[in-house]
Amino acid sequence: MIHQGKVRIFSLLILSHYAMKFCIGGDVITASEYIRDSGSIISSGGLYRLGFFSPNGTTNRYVGIWHNKIPAYNVFWVANREKPVLDSSGVMTISDDGNLVIMNGKKDVLWSSNVYTSGANTKAQLSDTGNLILFKQSSNMTDDKEMVWESFRNMSDAFMAKMKLSTNVRTKEKQVLTSWKSPSDPSIGSFSISLEPLNIPEIFLWNSTTLYWRSGPWNGKVFIGVPQMESVYLDGFSLVDDKEGYVYVTYNFAEVSYLSYFFVRSNGELLQPFWDEKYKHWRIDWSTKESACNVYGKCGPFGFCDDKKSPICSCLRGFEPKKVEEWRRGNWSSGCTQRSLLQCDRIKNDSTKAGKMDGFVRLENVKVPNYAIWSSTLEDQCREQCLSNCSCAAYAYDAGVGCMYWRGDLIDVLKFSYGGTTLYVRVAHTELGGKRDLRAIIATAVVVATFLFSIGTFFAWKKSKKQGGKDREQFSEVSSENVLGENLSKVNLQDLVLYKLEELAAATSNFSDTNKLGEGGFGAVYRGILLNGKEIAVKRLSRASGQGLQEFINEMVVISKVQHRNLVRLFGCCVERDEKLLVYEFMPNKGLDAFLFDSLKRQQLDWRRRFNIIDGICRGLLYLHRDSRLRIIHRDLKTSNILLDEELNPRISDFGTARIFGGKEDQANTIRVVGTYGYMAPEYAMEGRFSEKSDVFSFGVLLLEIVSGRQNNSFIEEDQSLSLLGLAWKYWEEDNVLALVDPQISVRSFEVEIVRCINVALLCTQELAQDRPTISTVISMINNEIVCLPSPNKPAFTERQTTTDTGSSRQSQKKYSANNVTLTALEGR
Template identity: 40%
Template structure:
């Protein structure tokens, strides 16, 4: 019987099979079907299996993805070589025991075939493995006959293998997608070199990158200095039957026996980069060009040498630019519509052709090339015309020669403009905000011509929205959509036309903050990308309106739960520790691992937002300052921040550094452990703040009394005491005595590490702030240039 006959017979029984369902949500029984509108979900709901369409594609594929992130990249694709051209796909185990995909208009796709007619089932496991087992006569399942882990696509999950089975002759390796929306095999492969004990990435067979040798549980070129990568436990097995590499995640087992479920998946993308969820990239293979091995410690580590065209040199590279080539004729441009060509193929083909001066690939297949002696005309007004242009870094030497002269002219012009601004400010107070924004435009920080186009990208790769779009999204800033109000102004919930929910922060005319803070946050946060930092989606500038648009956080801010007698019950010990850990990771990124060294300066519970999983995201960067990475501290005559969270050297002398944020983190950590505000303590003899209260308990060896009563009986006492001790270390009086955020993470994750003994912290007594007025809003106090925000209970 051929495939077409099987499809006809199977379709006759389809109406009857539609009523047959699996016995559980994670298992497909023989005779049951899975359609494009149904799914299998693993027992603990970690993974989901079903049909999906990639971005920018109408094709359908059978895939597996993380249940809590349905928009993420699938970890496995069953029919990557044979896409379904409609949503008619049906997965089933037929009456002969074969697992097949049938669909209208195409041949049957066989995932598993067998010669036996024994009853079989297919189960999606919490490991992400999809397995076929035989069913015994007593109803129990037997050994595994087939598993998706033996057929990896572009993602390596914990427990999967890279290597070879000498018993079956099977090779386990990853192959990238061809393009972002095309799961077909692409240019890059990831293999395990068992002879030398290393990982290898090849592009069309040529070695581009290696991990270096696996030694002492670490690879030579995979993030040795990054403490966020200690979550991996590498496994290297060599036996007569098989040689392979695998990895697992080191579980976080605090408070509960099973621990908090972490997710991971090493994905080899179509550019050759190896990513793992929200963690830092494991390998930047896309930055390898093959001329020389780059210096140690950088993202170029592990790049291999290979032969280059004689017409190319190490000063040349392709740069993505917006504009057009001039003087184009029929021979100057050439389009190759080969469906097997992805982005890396376009780049390699153009690089190897000495006449090629540029190329374009729109994230799909096929390449457009430009050849000959063409001149490129830059035009930043239309990013849709961006293409990769061959440039020579040496061509910038003329600019190097004159840059100091240009810098001097620009600086002088800036001084003149600043003087003009000051004059206009005194003369036209009503036009203050307009003038400042004009100054921002003249500084080149923002282009007002770009600020009226919905969804188009403006300065710093941010989307800019029209005021009409934001007005419609927030129902004209209605009170029903208002989420709250801070020092910047009111915050509203909105929904974009495509259905995405957003948070809209609107600068108030009465705001204690102003356009300087607006500009600071707009420019700064657009450069920062981390899972524990709130994501800025874009901005809107319209007349006097200054608006920031963020991702929407459904669980609002930490203080909304922490200081509410009923809602705080949702903050279990496991969630509180998860929140503390997330804030620490976000601060570590700001202080050490971002492109900019950032001091937040206003870390507090109301500036910690919580997503749908109660994961924390640091927000409100209006007060933040940028440091050079070799600068340790700075001084300011304008102290900004919130009462009770500011470090003593900052509040009293204006000195701030990363240790200032550490102090604020310590106060916040103690608030999370106790469920009480820093300024909510009052003693009959003398006033205390939270820090002073904790210190008194610590001295009396009664620190456990700090614990939020709601947590009673849910935690191991030693873990809570360790957290309290870390919090006290963070609020030490001298900045030098406080740990760094890297130290904090090490101390909180390594229970065997001996902690220093805390000394008397700063500000152990409060100034007697009365918080009885529960309806008061935040106030700004300014004395001799010092600005302090005092937050009162709501």
């Protein structure tokens, strides 16, 4: 009996240990307390459960979090979204390096929290908010612990109370919700949700890169494009600027017992389910699918959507369908066009027929258009400000936002049954139905003054036009002279089209902000559509940029002389009045930086695509350095100057600072250092010497950014003294270069190729120019034509510059721009 009792106790101990190992009922995961498939952990209050599950219609196994006490409406968070466990052998545990990992029966790591823990003393805990948190325990004997990772910062498709949907306005890094690919596949789907904080903050729902739904502007309490947010349960929303670059929206329900959250389905529907305690089932409180008008731009530009009418689309008052037959067939995407000329257009066409002033059509309870521009103007001045601005198409005033106005097309205007805002749309006086506008009468004096001013402006314009003709003649003469070097005597621009300013202004909606693709140190780039339907990108040089006629001609000359599939194509230019514009082919995916440094878009860049981009940049540089009729040094190679076409193929752009070498030249000096801090070679930044090896250095930095997904200029690391180059060198010396690789890349299949690229990048960024390979050698290296690569010397700029140089007068004169804006530094030599 005693023996049987001992056996029974021993068996109980084994079972107890077994239960502990599989964390049945606990709330933590450690290296010794892990969960195997069919096991789970539960938050301390019993609200949430984490464990393995299979979506309906599949046997694949995933780790997720869901409600514990009530039936799950859906799984809030999924860890191994892209790599399921194919059988029931899965384990979630703490790895030797302190990360939370999921492994299959072969010990392959399918998912990892992938953070640097500097030790293995960590544990994961599921909180009563549904947040899975990885803590690092203190090395002393205290209970101190530091959070190193959390599921709330690595969102799936659900937005839960106390989560933070954030965007870093400095680095452009975003925390986004991403839909499942399908109800049975939790991998990342087409739809995503992000906070867009620029100008007036809004929440955007995207279908890939196309805007699908928007919340309307934030007014300090609610998003005014969601009338249901007046509900008491949604009063807990807040938008916070942490003054360190991050802006985020969060919420917390007033009633703790109210179980609800937001999530985006695989079909793009954003909805809010809530638990009905009385009837014990989930109900839908709100959904974007409630109205067909919630699809962004349903009725096109200047269209008005009202789902209570049939058809749901009509034109705003004062507008008519742009394509009548398409509207009759129910295709409203082309939108509407102004029926009568506005005051400014009438003056422009014939100053003697100015007529009466424009007025405004009042629309109540509407969702205001996209791309609102905020103004500090007070409410009683908002109307007059719009009326006095020829580009103002509409205005609105909200007590929480202030004065808003719109330029260009009015897109996504829809009618609400309640809530929303009152919108005032600008129309010609003839569209007001004969109603006398008191304010228009009061403003008659302003019209007269404007009329007189216009006459004066007209004659001044005629004079400037004559002078402009002379300027263009001078431009033709200057453009046929050598402005790039003593070895270039003549340039031929016969293949370029000379565009008119009015033509480009019309193509870009008068250079409206809605058409702006981006802005750099030398000016803004706008998307345009010519009358023949061709899409173009128009670079408008800023008068305040410091880039003058020399850089303008420089870019035309250089790019008109080169033609290569990895170089952007220049169609033509425009020089009128004080404007200098370059017209390029349109690149729909913008710059490489827009993909590489965006947490959502970066997921589209698997290693195959990244390597294709690397190879394409190399081919473009090889053509510039060796294969073109001219030898060209770019001098400002960076991610924002690498444009991507429809298939994400790279095109090198922006040749405003490029230099052409003569046949026997291999390096040159300059007194005017131009480029971007973080990408410039040391001999160029400090001494003004540049050569092919200067571009090779920039390419090396670019290559490290592509591999790591980190931006050199805004690099943040635990060791604040290290730059991206410094961190790469640190990992190289520690024989741990794979720690540098972007977590979005599947390393296992391409490990040798990735390590080779990091080796090449370090060779390209060596301090001495003579130690760096040529671009032709680089191509041979990355394509494995040179099998044995040399070990690199320590790269330049391994430490971040945290104080202003004061060591010499030359250094103190340098003026560096932030991040990707081009730098200009004047030096006496």
